[in-house]
Amino acid sequence: MLHRAGAVVAATAAALVLGAPSAHAAPEVAVREDGRQLRAIELARQVAERQQELAALNRRADAHDRALIGRKELLARYGYRGDPDAVRVVLPMASYDLSAGFGLTGPLWEAEHGGQDFSAGAGEPLVAVAGGVVTEVAYAGPYGLRTILELPDGTEVWYCHQTDVTVAAGQQVEVADVVGSVGSTGNSTGPHLHLEVRPAGGSPVDPMDWLRAAGLTP
CATH class of the missing domain: 2.70.70.10 (Glucose Permease (Domain IIA))
Structure with missing residues (x-):
């Protein structure tokens, strides 16, 4: 009997250390494990949302860069060759x-x-x-x-x-x-x-x- 009881205690301790509930684990251990799993799922969801937001920001930045390149070429036709976002004055026509x-x-x-x-x-x-x-x-x-x-x-x-x-x-x-x-x-x-x-x-x-x-x- 003593040998069998010792085996049960050892198995329960191992389950606590490894983080996996056993058939002999106390109810509060299972609750903690469920909490960890829920937090992991929520963290994974937040990471996925953040990755999607970053991808959308990158797409908008790429589109803005492409637009600026076209805008820069247009402004250069009218004598302005600086930062397109800083333009204030251009020439009234391109060819004259x-x-x-x-x-x-x-x-x-x-x-x-x-x-x-x-x-x-x-x-x-x-x-x-x-x-x-x-x-x-x-x-x-x-x-x-x-x-x-x-x-x-x-x-x-x-x-x-x-x-x-x-x-x-x-x-x-x-x-x-x-x-x-x-x-x-x-x-x-x-x-x-x-x-x-x-x-x-x-x-x-x-x-x-x-x-x-x-x-x-x-």
Whole structure:
């Protein structure tokens, strides 16, 4: 009998050490084992969910990187080669020749030339040099078909002599969004963009100086 009792005690102790319940284990041992199994199952579930979340984050990051690569190439067409997320100002068009500059006088203008001319083929896309709100789209006498874009600091950017437009008054646009296309409406001797920059909506300043101050090279 003593030998048999000793064997039972030894078997029970082994079960406690190994963590596996035996037929002779106390009820509280089985409860602890069930608790460990439940915690292990819950931990495995949490790990699986975390792995799924990380995989989703990686997919979104990859998509963002691909979008940035495309965005970077687009912005480079308009003179900006920095961080796409930091862009503030771009050139108004991708392909052009500089023609009449700011401050010129002569028979072509009633007063000093108040902007910079960018000669290009008719229909060449024009883009927003910065994010802002379109405040006017209308024919404006010698300016022809004109779009006025107001920037957050109150600066007005005028796009003149357009052949058509793709925006409407009151519309919010982002930097490099297409706003219209080159034309020869109004007082014009050929297709070109007459670009004016007017801080606070006042008198015009040299657009070339304004673009260079933004880090661009027209």
